[in-house]
Amino acid sequence: MHKPTPHAAPTGSAAAVVLAAGADAESRALLTSTLGDATVVQLALANVRAVLPADRIVVVVAEGDTEIRALLGDDLTYVEQDAPLGTGHALTCARNAIPADTSALLVAYADTPLLRPESLRGLLNRHDLLGADLALLTAVVEQPLPYGRVARDEAGHITAIIERSDLTDATGDAHEINVGAYAAAPATILAEVDALAGAGEHRLTVAVRRLIGDGAKVVTYKIVDTDEVQGINSRDELDTAADIVLRRLFMPRKNTDTHIVFGTGGWRAVIGEGYTLGNVRKLCQAIANEATRKGIDHLGVVIGGDRRFLSRESAEAAAEVFAGNNIPVTLLPDDVPTPLVTFAAPYLGAAYGIIITSSHNPPEWNGMKVFRADGSLPLDDETDRFQDEANELRAADVITLDLALARRTGVVVDRTLTEPYVDAIEKIIDVDAVRGSGLRVVVDPMYGTSQLTLGTILTDMRVRAEFIHASHNPLFGGVAPAPDLERLSALIQMIRNGDGRYDLGMATDGDSDRIGIVDETGEYISTNDLLLLLYWYLHEVRGEKGGVVRNIATTHLLDRLAAHFGEESAECKVGFKHVTAGMEKIGAVLGGESSGGLTIRGWILGKDGIFACALVAEMLARTGKRISELREMIYEITGRLYTAEAGVPATPDMRIAVPRRLAATPLTHVGPYPVVGVDHTDGTKILLENDNWALLRFSGTEPVLRMFVEADTPEKATELMDWLKGFVTA
Template identity: 30%
Template sequence: MEYRERYQSWLDDPYFDEATKAELRAITDENEIEDRFYQDLEFGTAGLRGKIGAGTNRMNNYTVSLATQGLAQTIINHGEKAMKKGVAIAYDVRQYSDKFAEIAARVLAGNGIKVYLFDDIRPTPMLSYTVRRLGTISGIVVTASHNPKEYNGYKVYWEEGSQILDDIADEILNEIDSIEHFRDIKVMELDEAKSKGLIEIIGGAIDDEYNDKLLNMAINDDIDKSVKIVFTPLNGTGNIPVRRVLKDRGFTDITVVPEQENPDWTFATVGYPNPEDTKAFKYARNLGLKVKADVLLATDPDCDRVAIGVLNDNGDYTYLNGNQTGALLIYYILSQRFEKGTLPENPAIVKSIVTGDLGKAIAKKFGVTTFETLTGFKHICAMANEWDITEAFSFIFGYEESIGYVYQDLVRDKDAVVSSMMIAEMAGFYKKQGLSLLNVLEKIYEEFGYYSEKQISIVLEGVEGQQRIKRMMDDIRHMPVESIGEMMLQKTVDYLSDETDAGRSNVLKYYMDDGSWYAIRPSGTEPKIKLYIYSKGKSEKDAKDKVELIEKVVRHRMESVE
């Protein structure tokens, strides 16, 4: 069916509500109609993510209910025990997140599946914790993470508490494809579902347990708890849990950015609520300069990612990227646990294939093995799930360059609440020694070598954008850049076709003969293609110069593809 036929069918079909039809009739741009209906909003291993609005290629009650019916049938296929174990559902601050969570709960209940629905907004890692704590078969969190305000999303978890992998995603997708019409979706009214015990509202008790277990993960208590921290949750879900754990941990000088303290789905003060982007620190920086904070801390809207700024010698803030913060956390955690003799047997950390190698070098010093996986915490935590069964290794830490970290096994996803607690502890530990986190990072570079990195995203929206991204990947896949300055191409890894331990994905990685590398991949959740650059140099300047040169050459090559 062509996009125009789909569009007209939504207008003509009495199943769709009048508000949806009015929104569609108001569209005057033909390209907008095409974008809304040229495809179904894709359900992948990241679940759903897209712009909010009417249409098959948008996040709305209909597409959410369709995905949930597919999940429900998948659970039914796994048997009555799976249905009784049920599904936990959490949601963030975004527009319609609560409505989408409710419609998902009602569809599951309509299919006879038990639901545990949170009473208010929660961080994504709390959904992972809840799946593990309640022993549910699955979990859903309604969030678009750090995407712009126009977006929302829907992530599915399985019983280990980590996001679904291809096997379950394929089952769900097959069930979605078998649904002929939205009217075939089973939906129960909320009050009826509650009265039948199919939907149970959950709240404070889970929060208390989660917080208590976080506190038990602390390594050192002999630290400077007066370390000055300015915190911004960027109007997201991190405000209450991060402040609570820091307060309970004993930190006495936490200042919250007032304009970004409370939930706001418009993200009026920040626009693009991604703490990877240093522009998101504007309000935190101004407040930090005013109170002379040692550290700025920013969590993204669903509080699974965290970024930091550190007061430098010039009286301003240096913003650390995910590789740098990850290296600091690995160095702190491993060195302290090594010193205390609390490292487990066969300890291991896990990173993605586009994350830098400094953490790996640090881990090696302390006798800790590093494993690499495809991008995404679903892959990182899949290794921890496997080790739960095989006991081959003990999972300590997982991280990605995109400011996602998880410590220990309380949750099986990136967790900005535990990461914020560990960053604060780390800052307090070194401050007591008269060191800032920048001082410690410099010491790490002096010991392990100077590393530099950069990530570039080229945004290409719509049908034509997706096609151009494919052409870019095809072009460089078949004709790689052979030399960049004095750096010569030494090795190519195509994760789509080459046999690797990491698995298969549309990622290209190019290793140069000096130890530098770069990788290219399309985003799985956003209309962009990403370039990851990583270098190792004899000095900070040498490492940074290499990054700039690689960026110049490779980006020019990518953008020359029409």
């Protein structure tokens, strides 16, 4: 009878043996097959590497194998199994390579690449905490799988592992399976394997069954995500695993791994999870390193923060990092709008402008936007370098200088740039024209950062402005600060209740780079319509000739208006950096996106809700017309198209199914309407006759599938949207 060994507090540490020799050439070929963006064996080892350092991992490969070594790298320890006698024999081949101080040995298979690192860590943890001789990784499943079943007594203790071939009617209902990863003291498991080898038995599972039968203390760590159980023993199983990898790729996460990931508008994450001061410091260190490598560090950086939780603390932490890297810092005060930082970078000649914000995201988020010296957003290759380097850095790699010392020595200079920013806007806006107009407006900053700057501009223009939601409230009234129809109900109601007292309602989002407009009747004016009005105004009233740039989800009426003017129009991907790049390419006078961002030629290379509000006021003053009148006048030129937008949660299964369905389905008609073209530049845009279209696009910043349509009539727009919804949920 086996006598469990007493367990004191471990004096050594854990190590791992990964069995990657395979039973034959076919199984080894599966290990080196592509799965997602890696191979099966690479994914399996990546999970083990996430738990243990490379110098504590031993990989057993087949005799003469070089392919797996080449895939995994030379930082691991390799041993060869000279003959494929079995998994127990493979483990004994690793005996002399296991570190001598190993207290707990993790044994895993290279053909189970879907195990999560958390499961392996949980297995080792339970082995240690419960003083077990052996810990098993198990799972409760409903479908039949080729794994041994775990049998327990009434007290819940494991009494046996029953191989599938031995199952009888009495045991066939058992659903807890032995996944095939183990944790044990090396001497314990190797002693059992050696004892069996003398009898010609070389299977590791038999050694495990023997330990259980001898009364060893055996504990389990249960997997609840049964996708982890999927092994790779055939091409069909490889295909199944590929679908699981895709689902995981698209699974909504809260950034609990703390990795920094840039989206279309900077880095954003949930506060306390992905968004931490530690990550802020690492990202700033990566940007500082880039500035130093480029030789632009002497130009310094300008840093500001919005009204969100941790924004001020983050701005100061960022300043300490750049100061620690001998990079001069201009630190802006509290409540800084994003467009002011976009303006400040070229105004000061700084290498980078940095704003702590997550724009219109919900209150529990924060993030960072980075602007280049000209005020433009970095393109993907540059932000990829930032995030990749930041994610490789340790806390000890970050160089800082205490903020108080940095201020005393002049490395960090506190400065307010509200006045230069406002002055720059007022040089472009016809302030005198607005002063005599008697405009009356209601402004909703949505508890964001536009009150000071926009309020100053409106005061200078003698506009009678009333502000709502202007206090400092980092909860933003409990909603995401996005200036859309759904969230501007208070502004709309105030104008409707004003009995004609107001000419206009204005709104900006949380960091003031997006605009929302409500006309004198209390009707919400879509950004699509606003862009039409402003393009007409710039071209026909201000005499600023040039084309227009819109993103792929913005109205085609802009193209019609450009054609009417004899000007060029251009379409680009979602992301304002693509809008400004397109404007530069064709010399456009206006660039915008349906989500509320716009800028004009001669202003900053980023969207600016504050400037846009001032431009709308100028348009009303100089034309002497109301928004509703201007809109009807433009429709006389362009005709009318009706837009609709919807979003559905982008489940991992949908992320797989929708692209496959699009690839497999010939898109000849959307309902009864013939398709004239399909564009896959950014999502899938289905082009119909007469500038009608439908767009499917997975969001780059949140787990949502967005759907947009534009059609001749509201009824047709509804019909197209219903078709899209049916397509994605079929």
